[in-house]
Amino acid sequence: GRPDELHIGGIFPIAGTGGWQGGQACMPAARLALDDVNKEPNLLPGFKLILHSNDSECEPGLGASVMYNLLYNRPQKLMLLAGCSTVCTTVAEAAKMWNLIVLCYGASSPALSDRSRFPTLFRTHPSATVHNPTRIKLMKKFGWSRVAILQQAEEVFISTVEDLENRCMEAGVEIVTRQSFLSDPTDAVRNLRRQDARIIVGLFYVVAARRVLCEMYKQQLYGRAHVWFFIGWYEDNWYEVNLENEGITCTIEQMRIAAEGHLTTEALMWNQNNQTTISGMTAEEFRQRLNHALIEEGYDINHDRYPEGYQEAPLAYDAVWSVALAFNKTMERLKQRQKSLRDFTYTDKEIADEIYAAMNSTQFLGISGVVAFSSQGDRIALTQIEQMVNGKYEKLGYYDTQLDNLTWLNMEQWSGGKVPQDRTIVRRVL
Ligand SMILES: CC1(C)CO[C@@H](CC(=O)O)CN1
Numbered sequence: 001g002r003p004d005e006l007h008i009g010g011i012f013p014i015a016g017t018g019g020w021q022g023g024q025a026c027m028p029a030a031r032l033a034l035d036d037v038n039k040e041p042n043l044l045p046g047f048k049l050i051l052h053s054n055d056s057e058c059e060p061g062l063g064a065s066v067m068y069n070l071l072y073n074r075p076q077k078l079m080l081l082a083g084c085s086t087v088c089t090t091v092a093e094a095a096k097m098w099n100l101i102v103l104c105y106g107a108s109s110p111a112l113s114d115r116s117r118f119p120t121l122f123r124t125h126p127s128a129t130v131h132n133p134t135r136i137k138l139m140k141k142f143g144w145s146r147v148a149i150l151q152q153a154e155e156v157f158i159s160t161v162e163d164l165e166n167r168c169m170e171a172g173v174e175i176v177t178r179q180s181f182l183s184d185p186t187d188a189v190r191n192l193r194r195q196d197a198r199i200i201v202g203l204f205y206v207v208a209a210r211r212v213l214c215e216m217y218k219q220q221l222y223g224r225a226h227v228w229f230f231i232g233w234y235e236d237n238w239y240e241v242n243l244e245n246e247g248i249t250c251t252i253e254q255m256r257i258a259a260e261g262h263l264t265t266e267a268l269m270w271n272q273n274n275q276t277t278i279s280g281m282t283a284e285e286f287r288q289r290l291n292h293a294l295i296e297e298g299y300d301i302n303h304d305r306y307p308e309g310y311q312e313a314p315l316a317y318d319a320v321w322s323v324a325l326a327f328n329k330t331m332e333r334l335k336q337r338q339k340s341l342r343d344f345t346y347t348d349k350e351i352a353d354e355i356y357a358a359m360n361s362t363q364f365l366g367i368s369g370v371v372a373f374s375s376q377g378d379r380i381a382l383t384q385i386e387q388m389v390n391g392k393y394e395k396l397g398y399y400d401t402q403l404d405n406l407t408w409l410n411m412e413q414w415s416g417g418k419v420p421q422d423r424t425i426v427r428r429v430l
Pocket of ligand 1: 019020022083084085086106107108109233312
């Protein structure tokens with residue numbers, strides 16, 4: 001007979017201009033995964049997974065109204081997928097009242113790692129704090145125990161810096177100063193100079209990053225005596241675009257000079273080797289299928305016209321697999337009690353707990369690498385380290401925090417020919 005249907009809600013940031021419109025690539029990726037899991041003969045036998053998609057525009061208010069539409073309209077939903085941090089915060093805080101798991105594929109805010117506020121939240125997108133153990137590892141590797149922090153006054157960076165400060169304390173790394181700015185970094189950069197900061201961790205969105213870079217050039221806080229850590233998920237040529245219409249008074253050449261040598265850290269979202277993942281595809285084969293689907297949607301991929309969220313697409317694809325695998329496990333367990341997912345209602349805590357337990361024990365090789373969650377539902381992920389060398393990002397290595405394993409390619413280059421010091425060395429002539 002007709003397969004029974006398992007319904008989940010999907011909230012994607014598509015339109016709008018505020019925040020991250022990553023649903024543009026993530027919704028097509030989720031749909032590819034839906035096709036794939038429904039083709040798997042032994043994953044949801046007798047069932048068909050149905051995804052009800054809606055646009056949140058990365059606006060928490062719209063996200064909330066979309067969520068209520070999903071919940072107050074039949075058919076009954078079993079779980080919710082969500083994107084941006086702001087929407088995920090609103091949806092996850094409310095969804096627990098309906099005993100719904102919320103799986104976020106595009107939320108990086110450290111605030112979401114809080115089981116007291118979000119008891120049913122999981123995310124295939126790592127928290128922004130995933131960079132911090134990597135930053136500490138690099139400080140240790142290069143012998144830097146005196147660092148400075150420059151951050152934009154945004155919630156995601158404020159909570160990331162709090163985590164970084166704790167880790168620096170534990171690691172015996174002194175934070176000589178912590179400067180923050182709203183949108184103009186001039187004074188903050190001047191204070192870094194006054195404190196003779198040499199190793200600086202920078203946390204800001206890409207528009208602010210261009211302002212910082214130009215200010216670094218003007219105040220000569222770059223070159224052989226300074227090392228900057230920037231975030232690695234800006235677009236590759238971020239430092240030479242939009243200068244005019246953002247009022248940046250440095251030339252492309254000056255931006256490039258200031259940017260030379262900086263390090264970046266980012267979470268790995270595309271599996272790095274040619275392994276066959278649980279879907280039967282390698283990450284590159286997935287990329288081909290995704291590109292084809294996006295071209296069908298009208299994106300001119302062959303001319304670099306990528307939709308937003310392309311980088312995070314594997315996280316959405318793997319989120320749907322996480323759902324299907326969790327339902328598969330849950331059905332096995334419910335069968336022993338003569339129950340089924342068909343019996344789930346928004347007041348059924350027992351089945352909700354089974355789905356939670358199944359999600360909590362997720363562990364598979366996805367397009368984004370091994371998918372597994374911490375006890376707060378955070379994605380466990382590898383990080384990648386790069387360095388800007390002659391205007392191009394060169395891979396320096398990868399870090400596995402769980403195993404404390406740094407894979408180093410020995411490609412780093414220092415314009416002064418040696419590792420920069422974290423302070424002025426005063427040699428006393430005895
Ligand atoms: C790496 C990035 C760009 C961080 O912000 C995420 C969006 C959000 O946290 O709202 C998407 N992925």
